[in-house]
Amino acid sequence: MTKNIMIVGxxxxxxxxxxxxxxxxxxxxxxDVKISEVHGMAQRGGSxxxxxxxxxxxxxxxxxxxxxxxxxxxxxxxALRYAHFLKKDGVLIVNDCRIDPMTVVIGAKEYPENxxxxxxxxxxxxxxxxxxxxxxxxxxxxxxxxxxxxxxxFIGFDKQVWLDTVADTVPQKTIExxxxxxxxxxxxxx
Amino acid sequence: xxxxxxxxxxxxIARGAFEAGVKLSSAYPGTPxxxxxxxxxxxxxxxxxxxxxxxxxxxxxxxxxISGVRSMACMKHVGLNVAADPLYTFAYTGVxxxxxxxxxxxxxxxxxQNEQDTRMIARAAHVPVLEPSDSGEAKxxxxxxxxxxxxxxxxxxxxxxxxxxxxxxxxxxxxxVEVEDKEYTRSPQKxxxxxxxxxxxxxxxxxRELRMAKDAASFPVNKVEMGDKAIGFITCGIAYQYVKEVCxxxxxxxxxxxxxxxxxxxxxxxxxxxxxxxxxxxEPVIEEQVRAWGFEVKGKECFTKQGEYSANLLRRVLYGKxxxxxxxxxxxxxPPILCPGCPHRSVFSVLNKLKIHASGDIGCYTLGAVxxxxxxDTTICMGASISAxxxxxxxKGKEYIKNWVAVIGDSTFLxxxxxxxxxxVYNKSTATVMIxxxxxxxxxxHQEHAATGKTLKGEDTYAIDLAALCRAIGVPNVIEVxxxxxxxxxxxxxxxxxxxxxxxxxxxxxxxxxxGQKFPNxxxxxxxxxxxxxxxxxxxxxxxTKTADGMRIDPTMCNGCGLCQNxxxxxxxxxxxx
Numbered sequence: 001m002t003k004n005i006m007i008v009g010x011x012x013x014x015x016x017x018x019x020x021x022x023x024x025x026x027x028x029x030x031x032d033v034k035i036s037e038v039h040g041m042a043q044r045g046g047s048x049x050x051x052x053x054x055x056x057x058x059x060x061x062x063x064x065x066x067x068x069x070x071x072x073x074x075x076x077x078x079a080l081r082y083a084h085f086l087k088k089d090g091v092l093i094v095n096d097c098r099i100d101p102m103t104v105v106i107g108a109k110e111y112p113e114n115x116x117x118x119x120x121x122x123x124x125x126x127x128x129x130x131x132x133x134x135x136x137x138x139x140x141x142x143x144x145x146x147x148x149x150x151x152x153x154f155i156g157f158d159k160q161v162w163l164d165t166v167a168d169t170v171p172q173k174t175i176e177x178x179x180x181x182x183x184x185x186x187x188x189x190x
Numbered sequence: 191x192x193x194x195x196x197x198x199x200x201x202x203i204a205r206g207a208f209e210a211g212v213k214l215s216s217a218y219p220g221t222p223x224x225x226x227x228x229x230x231x232x233x234x235x236x237x238x239x240x241x242x243x244x245x246x247x248x249x250x251x252x253x254x255x256i257s258g259v260r261s262m263a264c265m266k267h268v269g270l271n272v273a274a275d276p277l278y279t280f281a282y283t284g285v286x287x288x289x290x291x292x293x294x295x296x297x298x299x300x301x302x303q304n305e306q307d308t309r310m311i312a313r314a315a316h317v318p319v320l321e322p323s324d325s326g327e328a329k330x331x332x333x334x335x336x337x338x339x340x341x342x343x344x345x346x347x348x349x350x351x352x353x354x355x356x357x358x359x360x361x362x363x364x365x366x367v368e369v370e371d372k373e374y375t376r377s378p379q380k381x382x383x384x385x386x387x388x389x390x391x392x393x394x395x396x397x398r399e400l401r402m403a404k405d406a407a408s409f410p411v412n413k414v415e416m417g418d419k420a421i422g423f424i425t426c427g428i429a430y431q432y433v434k435e436v437c438x439x440x441x442x443x444x445x446x447x448x449x450x451x452x453x454x455x456x457x458x459x460x461x462x463x464x465x466x467x468x469x470x471x472x473e474p475v476i477e478e479q480v481r482a483w484g485f486e487v488k489g490k491e492c493f494t495k496q497g498e499y500s501a502n503l504l505r506r507v508l509y510g511k512x513x514x515x516x517x518x519x520x521x522x523x524x525p526p527i528l529c530p531g532c533p534h535r536s537v538f539s540v541l542n543k544l545k546i547h548a549s550g551d552i553g554c555y556t557l558g559a560v561x562x563x564x565x566x567d568t569t570i571c572m573g574a575s576i577s578a579x580x581x582x583x584x585x586k587g588k589e590y591i592k593n594w595v596a597v598i599g600d601s602t603f604l605x606x607x608x609x610x611x612x613x614x615v616y617n618k619s620t621a622t623v624m625i626x627x628x629x630x631x632x633x634x635x636h637q638e639h640a641a642t643g644k645t646l647k648g649e650d651t652y653a654i655d656l657a658a659l660c661r662a663i664g665v666p667n668v669i670e671v672x673x674x675x676x677x678x679x680x681x682x683x684x685x686x687x688x689x690x691x692x693x694x695x696x697x698x699x700x701x702x703x704x705x706g707q708k709f710p711n712x713x714x715x716x717x718x719x720x721x722x723x724x725x726x727x728x729x730x731x732x733x734x735t736k737t738a739d740g741m742r743i744d745p746t747m748c749n750g751c752g753l754c755q756n757x758x759x760x761x762x763x764x765x766x767x768x
Binding site (some may be wrong): 010012020024027032033034035036037038039043044045047049052057060061062064065066067077080081083084086087088099100101102103104105107108109110111112118122123131140149172178181 | 196222224249353358514523526554561562
């Protein structure tokens with residue numbers, strides 16, 4: 001069976017790197033893999049979506065509505081926006097933070113209250129404050145490794161495969177801190 | 191020994207060019223084609239460059255081909271419009287060394303000003319088109335494109351779309367095969383396209399297209415996958431993947447050569463299959479030809495011409511429902527925005543304050559059209575900001591444009607804005623043109639250009655001085671100003687829109703995302719002096735938000751440009767060291 005992972009967030013949060021790490025880990029596990037990325041205008045602080053699909057043989061590179069086994073949302077509003085991509089028994093991972101879109105900043109729209117509680121009515125939701133853990137490690141940029149570590153248990157693969165793939169993907173100088181971040185996310189209670 | 195590795199479609203195209211022995215590539219950045227050149231630049235064996243625009247890139251590739259080497263030009267769909275002039279005649283001359291134009295269409299408009307189908311231009315120009323459906327095919331199709339180009343003496347277009355260009359899948363690597371340069375012999379009948387010779391070449395083009403259409407049944411890029419004969423699909427490119435996803439057992443005619451079409455294969459397929467759908471993104475290019483031959487197929491009456499296709503779209507048409515389980519929730523939109531510390535925001539905040547309309551152009555600054563800045567009134571195509579403003583002045587007179595300026599980025603100015611400015615000088619414009627000089631091609635992901643002093647390969651080179659260039663073509667008033675100096679900007683803009691000489695204002699400050707571009711401080715709200723008036727929100731900086739306790743500047747987002755300080759009437763925004 002093909003496993004469908006969807007990563008959503010706000011442009012600049014490192015969602016692209018996260019999808020590449022998941023894809024590489026799946027490849028290391030011997031799967032056929034397809035990743036779909038977003039480049040260009042949408043990256044500029046907009047709502048950003050990437051997809052990773054892996055299994056025996058994968059055709060299309062995107063995950064569609066009703067197909068996601070796991071949605072990893074780097075922000076609450078983005079979790080709300082894309083939760084309908086989940087399968088009936090899919091899992092929603094949420095980095096519990098709020099980034100106001102410009103429509104909210106200028107007062108044209110309200111940022112919805114109680115997003116997580118609402119989502120829990122329909123979905124299995126697991127939340128983590130990734131930013132807090134990243135800042136405790138002294139680098140807000142490792143947020144994506146924390147969230148990935150937290151999500152990894154729902155995707156599968158050996159912990160060591162993940163750590164090796166992180167090392168293989170992030171810049172040389174940041175391997176240690178990213179692996180630490182991944183482990184902290186991995187060990188956080190769900 | 192071959193090795194499998196994950197590659198972006200664009201990276202695979204670059205790899206294919208490398209393996210095919212390509213020696214030269216020229217391009218102008220454009221989403222979703224940009225990364226092809228960036229990956230290709232990593233191969234020492236290939237000369238790669240950024241050209242100022244796609245027409246130049248195409249002509250560079252044509253020259254290289256005539257000299258006998260395999261050459262490539264890369265562009266997005268709208269770039270091919272700019273390069274259409276050389277393309278149409280290149281089809282007549284044919285090639286020396288093989289030549290391929292890679293053209294990336296953007297169905298769904300991820301990052302474009304329109305949706306158009308390159309196959310339509312290719313048909314009009316009588317140029318063959320290959321379309322792959324994953325990264326592995328992309329690499330192999332590039333190599334086949336060079337074979338076709340040389341065998342049939344024609345330029346070939348490799349068409350991609352956003353999903354293909356920006357998806358990763360497995361690719362098997364091969365060695366580069368060096369190709370011997372074709373010998374150049376002078377042949378005015380082939381390469382000098384004046385009427386006497388071009389008449390003859392037109393016949394060559396017609397004959398070539400017929401021959402290729404006939405031979406196409408034997409091309410390895412066209413494949414029949416016979417399955418259930420009750421339902422079949424004629425499809426190409428990424429759309430093939432959606433068919434495989436939804437109907438793995440259906441019969442499929444997968445066309446790799448999408449212009450010209452193999453009538454033999456299509457006819458044979460239709461005769462064997464009961465109901466045939468033509469499943470192609472954007473225009474009904476295959477469908478209309480098949481119908482013109484008198485065959486019954488289903489096509490655009492079922493599937494849209496707009497946007498990207500999907501497996502769910504196909505499911506809805508075939509089965510009346512897709513796989514969605516949950517309803518889509520209401521969520522406030524999150525459109526793309528100018529980054530924190532973006533110099534364009536500073537310029538737009540001044541234009542907004544002065545209630546000036548901007549004739550806009552293509553780049554990040556197009557985002558100045560949306561709230562809260564809302565200063566860009568028009569965006570048509572590369573370079574149009576300047577010429578459109580000129581049209582307004584000549585149509586309605588100076589009074590009409592006293593609250594108008596043109597805004598254009600540095601890279602876009604060098605692309606085609608310069609021609610429009612020449613026109614303004616020549617035809618005695620009194621307009622104000624603002625070049626937003628952020629030292630890079632920003633929107634496409636920070637590519638060098640002719641005014642940055644670096645080549646695509648990262649080597650030092652001459653940097654065109656934009657102010658000197660404007661003066662040299664005769665602009666009487668050229669002013670350079672720091673884009674973050676809002677007081678000075680305001681004074682200059684006010685003066686020039688009311689003046690009666692053509693003025694170019696070059697607002698300079700590097701893109702906030704450029705490496706090494708850092709402000710020493712960051713901004714914080716002094717909660718004691720903040721009156722919560724919300725004026726700072728009017729510049730539309732994503733780092734500033736309103737919370738229950740008043741204004742807040744997100745410390746991880748703020749990069750300390752200090753623009754907000756200019757708009758706080760109570761000096762409640764302070765700077766602290768990072």
